[in-house]
Amino acid sequence: MTKASTSQVEVVAGIVQKHKDVSGALLPILHAVQNELGYVPSSAVQVIADGLNLSRADVHGVISFYHYFRSSPPGRHILQICRAESCQAMGSRKLEAHARQSLQVDFNQTTKDGEITLLPVYCLGNCACSPSVRVGDKVYGHVDSEKLDKIVSQLVSGAVEVRQHK
Amino acid sequence: MNKTVPTRIFIPRDTTSCSLGADRVAELVQQTISENELPLQVVRNGSRGLYWLEPMIEVETEAGRIAYGPVTDDCIEDFIASQFWKPNENHPLYLGLTQEIGFLKNQQRLTFARVGVIDPLSIDDYRQQGGFVGLGSALTLSSAEIVSVVTRSGLRGRGGAAFPTGIKWQTVLDTDSEQKYIVCNADEGDSGTYSDRMLMESDPFSLIEGMVIAGIAVGANQGFIYLREEYPLAEEILCKAIEIANEHGYLGNNIAGSNSSFSIDVRIGAGAYICGEETAMLESLEGKRGEVRPKPPLPAIKGLFGQPSVINNVISLASVPIILADGAEAYECYGAGRSRGTLPFQLAGNIKYAGLVELAFGATLRTLLNDFGGGTRTGKSMKAVQVGGPLGAYLPESQWDVALDYEAFVDIGAMLGHGGIVAFDDSVDMSEQARFSMEFCAIESCGKCTPCRIGSVRGVEVIDNICNGESPSQNLQLLNDLCETMTDASLCAMGGMTPFPVRSALQHFAEDFPALDKS
Ligand SMILES: Cc1cc2nc3c(=O)[nH]c(=O)nc-3n(C[C@H](O)[C@H](O)[C@H](O)COP(=O)(O)O)c2cc1C
Ligand code: SF4
Ligand code: FES
Numbered sequence: 175m176t177k178a179s180t181s182q183v184e185v186v187a188g189i190v191q192k193h194k195d196v197s198g199a200l201l202p203i204l205h206a207v208q209n210e211l212g213y214v215p216s217s218a219v220q221v222i223a224d225g226l227n228l229s230r231a232d233v234h235g236v237i238s239f240y241h242y243f244r245s246s247p248p249g250r251h252i253l254q255i256c257r258a259e260s261c262q263a264m265g266s267r268k269l270e271a272h273a274r275q276s277l278q279v280d281f282n283q284t285t286k287d288g289e290i291t292l293l294p295v296y297c298l299g300n301c302a303c304s305p306s307v308r309v310g311d312k313v314y315g316h317v318d319s320e321k322l323d324k325i326v327s328q329l330v331s332g333a334v335e336v337r338q339h340k
Numbered sequence: 341m342n343k344t345v346p347t348r349i350f351i352p353r354d355t356t357s358c359s360l361g362a363d364r365v366a367e368l369v370q371q372t373i374s375e376n377e378l379p380l381q382v383v384r385n386g387s388r389g390l391y392w393l394e395p396m397i398e399v400e401t402e403a404g405r406i407a408y409g410p411v412t413d414d415c416i417e418d419f420i421a422s423q424f425w426k427p428n429e430n431h432p433l434y435l436g437l438t439q440e441i442g443f444l445k446n447q448q449r450l451t452f453a454r455v456g457v458i459d460p461l462s463i464d465d466y467r468q469q470g471g472f473v474g475l476g477s478a479l480t481l482s483s484a485e486i487v488s489v490v491t492r493s494g495l496r497g498r499g500g501a502a503f504p505t506g507i508k509w510q511t512v513l514d515t516d517s518e519q520k521y522i523v524c525n526a527d528e529g530d531s532g533t534y535s536d537r538m539l540m541e542s543d544p545f546s547l548i549e550g551m552v553i554a555g556i557a558v559g560a561n562q563g564f565i566y567l568r569e570e571y572p573l574a575e576e577i578l579c580k581a582i583e584i585a586n587e588h589g590y591l592g593n594n595i596a597g598s599n600s601s602f603s604i605d606v607r608i609g610a611g612a613y614i615c616g617e618e619t620a621m622l623e624s625l626e627g628k629r630g631e632v633r634p635k636p637p638l639p640a641i642k643g644l645f646g647q648p649s650v651i652n653n654v655i656s657l658a659s660v661p662i663i664l665a666d667g668a669e670a671y672e673c674y675g676a677g678r679s680r681g682t683l684p685f686q687l688a689g690n691i692k693y694a695g696l697v698e699l700a701f702g703a704t705l706r707t708l709l710n711d712f713g714g715g716t717r718t719g720k721s722m723k724a725v726q727v728g729g730p731l732g733a734y735l736p737e738s739q740w741d742v743a744l745d746y747e748a749f750v751d752i753g754a755m756l757g758h759g760g761i762v763a764f765d766d767s768v769d770m771s772e773q774a775r776f777s778m779e780f781c782a783i784e785s786c787g788k789c790t791p792c793r794i795g796s797v798r799g800v801e802v803i804d805n806i807c808n809g810e811s812p813s814q815n816l817q818l819l820n821d822l823c824e825t826m827t828d829a830s831l832c833a834m835g836g837m838t839p840f841p842v843r844s845a846l847q848h849f850a851e852d853f854p855a856l857d858k859s
Contacts, residue, residue: 197645198607200627205608226627239629240610242569258531259726262776263689263764264717296613296730296780298570299528299537300356301688301762302391302695311572315359 179217185210186218190225199226200236204243213244249284249291251329254308257294260301265318269305272319277326289330346381347425350398350405352456353384354541355573356534361413362395369397372420380425386542388456389696390443398438399427407435443693443712448674450682451659452535452698455542461580463588466545472590474661478553479598486557487513490660492668494680499525499616499653500728500757500833502679502746505660508650511640512558515648520560522551522602523625523644523651526567526574527609527616530729532688532760536654538696539684540567540574543658544581545590548604550657552595553664554650555602563604564644566621569611579606613730613784617832618651620786631786632832653758655684676702679745679756689726689762690716699744706740708761720765724773724849728757730780731837733844734773753840770849774842775803781838792835795826799842809855816846816856 189206193199203222207214214237223233237243255270277285277292284291300306303315307322314325351366352358366382373380390396396409406427411419415433422431435441449455458465466472478486491506512520524547528536540547551563567575582604585591593601607625609615615624619633622644643649659681663671671681679701685708687694692714699708709715709725716722724734733754735742742748749756764773778799785792799822805815823839830836846853 198625198627201607201610201624204610236627236629239631240612242609242611258780259730259773259776260532260688260760260762262773263762263768267772295570295611296784297529297531297533298355299534299574300359301532301534301686301760302389303356303359303394304689306359308570313355313359313573315356 179215182211182215183217183221186215186221187225190222194225200228200233204237204240208243213247216245250289251309252291252293253326253329254293254295254298256296256298256300256304256306256308258297258301260297261305264304264316266305269307269317269319269322273322276319276323290326346379348381348383348400349425350383350385350400352387352395353573354387354538355571356391357387357394357396358573360394360410361416364413365395365397365411365416368416368420378425383459385458386456386460387538388438388444389452389538390441390693391695392693393435396435397424399425401427403437405438407438407441408433409435443695443697446712447698448682448700449698450662450671450674451546451655452539452543452684452696453662454546455538455696458543460542460544460577461584463545463584463590466543470665471545471661472549472596474664475549475553475590475596477664478556479596479600483513483557483559486553486664489664489668490557493663493671494668494675494678495656495659495663495671496679496746497653498655498659498683498758499618500530500755502756505652505656508640508652509554509558511638512560512648512650515641517648519562519645519647520558521644521647521649522554522558522560522563522657523618523621523639523649524551524563524565524657525616525618525621525651525653526565526571527621528568528571528654528758529613529616530731530758530760532726532762533686533729533758534688535684535686535696535759537571537574539654539658540571540578544578545585546658546661547578547654548581548585548590550660551604552590552600552602553660554652554657556595556598556600558648558650560650561601561603563602564625565604565606566609566615566625567606568609575606575608582606612786613780614786614832614834617786617834620832621651622649629786631788632834634831655758674700676700676743676745677747679747683744683756683759685744685759685761687713687761687763690718690722690765691761691763692717701743701745703744704741705735705744705761708744709740709763713761713763716763716765718765718767720767722763723766723768724764724770726762726764726773726841727760728755729760730777731755731833731840732757732760733840734770734848735844736848738848753844755837755840770845770852771803771807774845775800775807777838777841777845778803781834785834789829789831789835791826791829792831792838795822795830795835796838798822799826799838803842806853806855812853812855819846 298306393409398405495505496502615630620630624630684698781796
């Protein structure tokens with residue numbers, strides 16, 4: 175086991191320890207792991223299964239059922255574009271196409287430079303100001319291609335600054 | 341005005357106003373106040389739901405609150421320089437008294453009475469505006485009496501299925517279990533809906549109060565709120581409100597000095613639409629895959645962790661306090677036919693004045709679309725309207741005189757559901773919408789039954805074939821058969837109702853399937 179995954183295993187073990195006695199603990203644990211690590215690594219599955227007295231298949235089955243949980247690390251930023259009806263009515267199909275084209279990725283893929291993972295989302299509750307997109311915990315309304323480009327360029331330049339600090 | 345009391349400036353903080361820049365507006369206004377030592381105080385209220393005017397700023401005056409909007413990023417500096425707090429009637433964004441704005445004035449806000457008015461996290465505001473009166477009244481009643489008030493109010497589930505809330509509560513009350521649960525469905529997955537989100541972000545104590553009353557009514561001391569992951573701000577505000585309610589003795593032991601105790605846990609979903617279906621939600625809360633359970637047993641008898649459980653939508657629960665406060669009759673006297681009280685409708689999609697309209701049942705859909713909505717946002721003619729989320733039918737103009745009433749919608753093969761209304765202008769291609777309905781079902785199907793799991797995937801292929809002109813009439817026959825199988829043989833409404841939007845698109849918008857015409 176590599177060093178990185180050893181420390182990941184420790185993080186997961188700590189989370190399992192903290193939550194394992196609440197009823198229906200598996201989703202809260204998976205949320206905590208993904209919040210902490212950005213994804214649910216395969217090395218976490220055994221630890222969680224052991225802690226909750228479940229089989230690996232049980233845990234894996236839950237992770238794979240929910241769109242939100244992912245088993246590999248995402249890009250530095252997660253960009254979600256709403257694909258649902260209210261946003262469709264205001265041009266989200268065009269926005270989607272623009273995002274795929276300008277970022278050169280499909281949904282559920284990460285840009286080559288590792289900056290942005292593009293995800294679909296089905297309604298952000300922001301339907302009065304469609305089309306909507308979400309980055310991290312921030313939601314944007316009335317997003318057209320131009321506004322999306324601006325959001326993306328701010329994200330990417332922000333990330334560059336962060337790197338310079340290192 | 342008393343110089344020592346600062347004038348309050350209200351700047352909303354809900355997902356949508358923030359999505360339009362309300363945080364930045366608040367920051368700049370606060371900065372101006374600090375730098376100039378102005379006698380002003382910023383309050384972050386929820387939104388009134390007049391979303392085309394957000395960010396909408398209000399200034400408290402002796403005559404009432406004065407509004408300005410939309411205060412967007414590109415005009416914020418001029419706006420502040422205009423000394424809007426004076427207030428300034430000549431400012432182009434000046435809207436006059438908030439309560440006189442037609443869109444708001446013509447509503448009947450009962451459940452949403454405090455939404456956008458108060459600071460969502462001020463328990464004093466909540467109490468001053470009628471909060472906890474319903475709880476106070478419930479504490480003087482027996483369990484059976486509380487249930488009877490809810491039954492007589494005519495309240496039906498606002499999550500979509502419109503089942504009478506009082507009857508559900510009675511079933512749980514009648515079970516003799518030590519452990520019962522109140523489960524709040526805050527999964528709000530239907531596109532075009534945002535009333536749950538608004539309520540949780542703008543008046544979270546009303547949901548908490550409703551859940552406490554439900555707990556007292558049926559004998560449950562534990563509540564869960566299943567909140568979708570897509571609502572991070574609602575999570576933040578709701579969790580803070582629960583903490584505050586605990587500190588003030590409205591949750592925990594001996595609620596408001598009584599013998600009752602009740603606590604609430606918030607659990608976060610994980611991006612699965614099907615987890616809004618109540619039994620899938622229970623599975624998810626138990627830490628499993630969100631697969632639909634066959635009924636019976638009813639969750640009211642054997643629900644969460646096998647115990648009797650009340651499962652209600654956010655709006656159903658948040659409507660309970662006012663029913664207990666004002667009485668069943670005061671609520672029941674609103675409405676039409678068997679649809680009693682009010683429903684917070686949500687205008688969405690391509691509509692000029694998008695926002696929340698709480699109205700008594702009985703007005704027409706056209707009233708909402710035209711009088712409130714003002715037609716499309718793009719200015720083109722309106723072609724189709726989808727009501728009730730992704731499983732709701734697409735309605736052509738000939739059906740817009742339908743009354744906003746559960747039964748009237750069922751009569752035309754549609755559903756009112758959670759009250760979301762999505763308008764489309766004439767640039768929409770209804771064959772794309774029909775295809776999307778099948779695609780969405782394929783993506784979100786829980787996989788438990790074949791008609792839904794396989795039928796939806798086939799449905800996408802068959803619609804593609806029709807649109808590509810490949811044996812269109814045979815494929816249409818195939819699509820009709822598929823829809824019939826899905827309707828008749830699916831375990832839940834996901835597979836069972838996906839055919840509604842598909843068939844309505846075919847039936848009312850045949851011009852968008854030109855290949856069928858030629859064959
Ligand atoms: C596919 C599907 C999705 C649903 N999504 C929701 C939802 O997001 N929110 C909700 O309150 N009810 C939803 N429901 C309805 C619930 O199953 C259930 O009827 C409701 O939570 C009961 O509460 P109520 O009686 O207060 O409406 C959904 C039903 C189905 C079949
Ligand atoms: S209809 Fe679809 S979502 Fe419902 S139980 Fe069957 S497979 Fe699951
Ligand atoms: S449909 Fe896109 S935010 Fe609701």
